[in-house]
Amino acid sequence: MVVASTNPLKRSKKTKAVGVPTIDLSLIHKDRSTLIDLIVEACEDFGIFKVINHGVSSDVISSLERQGLDFFAKPTPEKHRAVGPTVPKPFGYGFRNIGSNGDVGDLEYLLLHANISSTHPPLFSDAVNDYVEAVSDLSCSLLDLMAEGLWVQDKSIFSRLIRDSQSDSLLRLNHYPALKNWDSFINGERIGFGEHSDPQILTILRSNDIAGLQICTPDGLWLPVQPDPNAFYVMVGDALQVLTNGRFGSVKHRAMANSSISKARMSMIYFGAPPLNATISPIKEMVSPLNPSLYKPFTWGEYKRAMHASRLSDCRLNQFKRRNDQ
Ligand SMILES: C=C1C[C@]23C[C@@]1(O)CC[C@H]2[C@@]12CC[C@H](O)[C@@](C)(C(=O)O1)[C@H]2[C@@H]3C(=O)O
Ligand SMILES: O=C(O)CCC(=O)C(=O)O
Ligand SMILES: [Fe+2]
Numbered sequence: 001m002v003v004a005s006t007n008p009l010k011r012s013k014k015t016k017a018v019g020v021p022t023i024d025l026s027l028i029h030k031d032r033s034t035l036i037d038l039i040v041e042a043c044e045d046f047g048i049f050k051v052i053n054h055g056v057s058s059d060v061i062s063s064l065e066r067q068g069l070d071f072f073a074k075p076t077p078e079k080h081r082a083v084g085p086t087v088p089k090p091f092g093y094g095f096r097n098i099g100s101n102g103d104v105g106d107l108e109y110l111l112l113h114a115n116i117s118s119t120h121p122p123l124f125s126d127a128v129n130d131y132v133e134a135v136s137d138l139s140c141s142l143l144d145l146m147a148e149g150l151w152v153q154d155k156s157i158f159s160r161l162i163r164d165s166q167s168d169s170l171l172r173l174n175h176y177p178a179l180k181n182w183d184s185f186i187n188g189e190r191i192g193f194g195e196h197s198d199p200q201i202l203t204i205l206r207s208n209d210i211a212g213l214q215i216c217t218p219d220g221l222w223l224p225v226q227p228d229p230n231a232f233y234v235m236v237g238d239a240l241q242v243l244t245n246g247r248f249g250s251v252k253h254r255a256m257a258n259s260s261i262s263k264a265r266m267s268m269i270y271f272g273a274p275p276l277n278a279t280i281s282p283i284k285e286m287v288s289p290l291n292p293s294l295y296k297p298f299t300w301g302e303y304k305r306a307m308h309a310s311r312l313s314d315c316r317l318n319q320f321k322r323r324n325d326q
Pocket of ligand 1: 090098099100101103111170172196197198199200271307308309310311312
C-alpha cells in the first residue's frame, strides 16, 4: 500500500495534517508508474520522504546499530583510539564540535568515508561495508526511479555518480545522549545537530525509536519527523537540487536532543556523493529557454571546499547561483 500523506508544505497556511510522505517500495512490482510519480512529487514538494519495504536486511541494520551502540558506550579515550590517529579531519570520532568553523551540537559522532575502497576501524569493517553496500544500492535504485520520473534519457545519470569507485560518499553515526532528568526535558530546546541542508546528492537516514529529527517548512515552522527504526528517511541534497535545476529541493533539517530521559537517540546516515572531480550542473533535460540554468557549474571538490569554509546553517548553494542576466 502506498500512503502519500497530505502535503503540509503546500497547505501550510492552514496546516492541519503534518507528516512527510511515506513511499512503499514494494509497489514497484504492482504499480511502478504510481510509485515513480509519488517519489518525484515527494522530492518536489518536501525534499524528504520515508521509505518502507525497502528491502535492506534487518540483520545488516541491526549489526551496525549494535556495533555503533557498543562503540559509543566505550570510554572517551578508547573511542578516539578505536578510529586511529591517522584518520584525517573531519573523519573519525567527534564530540560536540561539528566541522571546523565553531559549530557545536549536543552529540557525539563517528564520521567515516563510505567509499567501497576505504578502510574502516577493524571493529566496524564488516558491518560498515555491508550497510554501505545495502544503502548505496537503495540510493541508486531511488535515483534511477527519480530519473525515470523526470523523463531523463539516461536513467543512470544520477546513480552513476554514486556508484563511481571514486565516489566521496560518507557514513555518519550520531549519538545523542539521553537527558539526565525531567528538568532538562522540560527546560527548553536542546539542539543536537543544528539546522542545515545536506550537501551531497541523496541522504539515507535511519534512527532508533527515539525522536529528534525535524524538518523546516517554507514558512519556517519546524516539523517533527516520527522515528521509525524499520524505515529509512530519504533526503534530497544540494547536489541533486542543482542537477535537477531546482526542481527537487534540498530540505533544511536539524536534530533535537531532548526527546528522551531514558534512552539515547542514535542515527546512522549515509550521504551519497559524487567523485571529487565530477562536475555538478543542471542536466540537459532540466534546462530550456523557459527554464534557464539556475546554477554555475562546479566540481564536487569545489563544493566541498565551500562547504568546509562555511558554518553548518549557511546556504552554501548561494555562491553558485547564476545572476539573472548571466
Ligand atoms: C559545519 C560543517 C559540518 C559539515 C561541514 C560544515 O562546514 C558544513 C556542512 C556540514 C555537513 C552537514 C551534513 C553532514 O553531516 C556533513 C558530514 C556534510 O557533508 O556536511 C557535515 C559536515 C561535517 O560534519 O564535516
Ligand atoms: O542525527 C540526525 O538525526 C540528523 C543529523 C544530520 O542531519 C546530519 O548528520 O547531517
Ligand atoms: Fe543532515
